[in-house]
Amino acid sequence: MVRYRRNRFSGGTYFFTVTLRDRRSDLLVRHVDLLRMSWRSARARIPHDVLAAVVMPDHLHAVLRMHDGADDYSRLWQDIKKGFSRRLGCVGPSPWQSRFWEHTIRNEADLRAHVDYVHFNPVKHGYAASVAEWPFSSFHQYVRDGVLPMDWGAESATVAIPIAGEA
Known part of the structure; x- marks a missing residue:
């Protein structure tokens, strides 16, 4: 078995891509309520802030700031995936790809x-x-909070979100 080396540091901020096995599936948006329940349940065990997230039909992206001291995001994604699969009533192989992609946010x-x-x-x-x-x-939360305008993305726009420990 391949052992992946993951970059971790206490209180780190990370970007993730998590994908279904079947890239033609729309499972995540059809059952987004089950995904949300699974994520809330996992968040209670592995504390983190969701800085940004999008759920697509066959994959999701998230920017998370970890607060569990160990930055155990592998366990977090395992809990979310297992919870979703269990709530979906999956029998047999998981609908998820076994791995995920992660990038440490640097600045x-x-x-x-x-x-x-x-x-x-x-x-x-x-x-x-x-x-x-x-x-x-x-x-939509960024719009409600007044951080971004509703028409953001029509032209080049950026948002400033402070990194923990930076002024």
């Missing part, structure tokens, strides 16, 4: 670029003509 510019990437992803994949049209995105 505010890197954070801004990844949050923008998350929010623009439904447009990039052709699921929406505008960022505001896609319902399964933290973009």
